[in-house]
Amino acid sequence: MGLLTGDMLGPLAVALAVFLLLLDLMQRRGCWAARYPPGPTPLPLLGNLLQMDFQNTLSYFDQLRHRFGNVFSLQLAWTPVVVLNGLDAVREALVCHSEDTADRPPMPIYEHLGFGPHSQGVILARYGREWREQRRFSLSMLRNLGLGKKSLEQWVAEEASCLCEAFADHAGRPFSPRALVDKAVSNVISSLTFGRRFEYDDPRFLKLLDRLQAGVEEDQGFLHEFLNSIPVLLRIPGLASKVFSAQKAFMALTDELIQECRMTWDPTQPPRDLTDGFLEEMEKAKGSPESSFNDENLRMVISDLFAAGMVSTSTTLTWALLLMILHPDVQRRVQQEIDEVIGRVQRPEMGDQTRMPFTMAVVHEVQRFGDIVPLGLPHMTSRDTEVQGFLIPKGTRIITNLSSVLKDEKIWKKPFRFYPEHFLDAQGRFVKQEAFMPFSAGRRVCLGEPLARMELFLFFTCLLQRFSFSVPAGQPRPSDHGVFSFLVAPAPYQLCAVPR
Ligand code: HEM
Numbered sequence: 417m418g419l420l421t422g423d424m425l426g427p428l429a430v431a432l433a434v435f436l437l438l439l440d441l442m443q444r445r446g447c448w449a450a451r452y453p454p455g456p457t458p459l460p461l462l463g464n465l466l467q468m469d470f471q472n473t474l475s476y477f478d479q480l481r482h483r484f485g486n487v488f489s490l491q492l493a494w495t496p497v498v499v500l501n502g503l504d505a506v507r508e509a510l511v512c513h514s515e516d517t518a519d520r521p522p523m524p525i526y527e528h529l530g531f532g533p534h535s536q537g538v539i540l541a542r543y544g545r546e547w548r549e550q551r552r553f554s555l556s557m558l559r560n561l562g563l564g565k566k567s568l569e570q571w572v573a574e575e576a577s578c579l580c581e582a583f584a585d586h587a588g589r590p591f592s593p594r595a596l597v598d599k600a601v602s603n604v605i606s607s608l609t610f611g612r613r614f615e616y617d618d619p620r621f622l623k624l625l626d627r628l629q630a631g632v633e634e635d636q637g638f639l640h641e642f643l644n645s646i647p648v649l650l651r652i653p654g655l656a657s658k659v660f661s662a663q664k665a666f667m668a669l670t671d672e673l674i675q676e677c678r679m680t681w682d683p684t685q686p687p688r689d690l691t692d693g694f695l696e697e698m699e700k701a702k703g704s705p706e707s708s709f710n711d712e713n714l715r716m717v718i719s720d721l722f723a724a725g726m727v728s729t730s731t732t733l734t735w736a737l738l739l740m741i742l743h744p745d746v747q748r749r750v751q752q753e754i755d756e757v758i759g760r761v762q763r764p765e766m767g768d769q770t771r772m773p774f775t776m777a778v779v780h781e782v783q784r785f786g787d788i789v790p791l792g793l794p795h796m797t798s799r800d801t802e803v804q805g806f807l808i809p810k811g812t813r814i815i816t817n818l819s820s821v822l823k824d825e826k827i828w829k830k831p832f833r834f835y836p837e838h839f840l841d842a843q844g845r846f847v848k849q850e851a852f853m854p855f856s857a858g859r860r861v862c863l864g865e866p867l868a869r870m871e872l873f874l875f876f877t878c879l880l881q882r883f884s885f886s887v888p889a890g891q892p893r894p895s896d897h898g899v900f901s902f903l904v905a906p907a908p909y910q911l912c913a914v915p916r
Contacts, residue, residue: 463492465638465642480499487806500803504804508804510795511857511858518798525643528660537717537720538721539720543798545708546708558866573764575875579597583879583883588913591913594730594734601730602621620669631665632723632902681695683696741894742887764874774844783872784828785822787823794813796812798810
């Protein structure tokens with residue numbers, strides 16, 4: 417230490433600064449490629465991190481889109497990022513180059529939850545064998561569990577009845593529907609993952625939902641991005657547990673539920689749920705250390721499905737109810753169609769959809785207008801890829817601005833209005849739209865799409881068959897502007913549910 421005299425500190429600092437700048441330039445050399453997308457000038461080391469508006473990323477991206485066009489770049493510390501906007505660019509990347517853009521960027525922050533080479537879950541798994549195994553497994557369980565003694569459709573229909581009872585308990589008085597919808601949707605995913613539902617006032621259930629919600633909030637903002645960009649900071653003892661305390665608590669509760677399933681699992685019987693199916697695969701994979709069917713991954717896969725399946729569907733249903741109280745004429749037309757096709761007594765079924773074009777159009781328009789996952793999930797290029805004439809080098813993080821597709825002014829007649837006619841032809845028949853991409857597209861397209869569609873249709877029709885919804889008397893009309901966090905949800909609101 418005695419060697420470090422005051423005279424030496426100056427040159428040492430200069431040498432360190434030069435070293436860091438050179439390292440910084442090395443890390444960013446991909447951006448100098450010819451035809452690399454334009455973007456705002458990055459600062460040394462931090463890139464554009466300080467210019468990013470993490471509170472309002474969507475409008476920041478909108479400004480950059482106007483300045484640089486549909487394909488622009490950013491530098492988040494040493495992570496190169498390309499943002500794709502509009503149907504043409506997003507479709508070209510996700511559909512035409514589906515394999516080259518199917519990877520996910522490394523997310524070192526999730527190592528504190530148990531993310532590792534053979535325990536990557538599904539959502540954030542790198543594009544490779546582990547992801548393929550788990551995606552195929554989850555999809556086949558979703559399909560096959562519907563064939564068991566109680567079909568998935570039956571689970572959803574019965575849960576919709578429970579939700580209606582809970583709405584009826586409010587006896588027409590104003591209430592906020594969000595918490596009840598969360599519980600109903602969670603019970604559907606719980607039936608799939610753990611083969612059970614919870615009573616709506618079960619303290620453990622309430623804690624699970626509370627920690628899940630808080631965990632989603634931990635997944636956003638500057639600190640999240642900063643720690644992911646400079647993961648060495650997570651080595652600071654206790655930091656990860658403090659910053660991600662809700663996610664840790666959610667995982668601990670998931671572990672408990674898995675353990676309960678494990679104790680009653682009978683390997684000689686067909687799987688009751690996804691956990692049983694996974695345990696069965698683990699038995700088969702005994703002796704192959706490379707398999708992704710292991711204890712650590714069981715909790716990652718289950719928590720992935722639970723979180724992805726609950727938050728998104730529940731947020732969409734909350735949008736649906738809000739839009740019905742804001743557009744009573746649309747609500748009346750849906751109820752009229754329900755009365756004509758299903759009546760007031762019989763339970764709605766998935767088969768009714770084909771005879772309910774208006775309701776189908778409304779559910780689709782709720783998803784388009786609600787636009788709940790505006791920036792999708794991050795992708796990464798696994799080889800140099802050309803999009804709209806720009807070159808995106810291998811290893812670049814890609815953000816698909818799904819919102820710019822769902823509200824593309826070149827495609828939708830009234831992109832910023834709730835307008836179910838977007839999905840109807842002149843004869844009132846339901847029409848699909850290519851730019852309807854709330855579940856994204858390509859190889860990583862949402863694997864829960866069929867389940868989500870089933871839940872949206874059955875919950876929505878059951879509720880509107882039973883109740884008329886309205887803004888409570890004397891209360892101001894709620895806003896239809898979403899609140900942006902990781903998902904876009906309506907601002908909290910109250911409604912009245914009056915039995916029909
Ligand atoms: C309205 C409801 C839903 C919406 C809007 C939605 C939307 C999305 C979006 C935008 C993605 C990202 C796709 C990409 O990376 O490009 C995604 C992925 C995913 N979703 Fe959904 N989702 C919904 C419901 C569900 C449900 C019910 C489940 C569970 C059963 C689920 C499970 C997943 C999984 C596991 C992934 C990751 C897929 C992969 O990386 O291969 N989602 N979802």
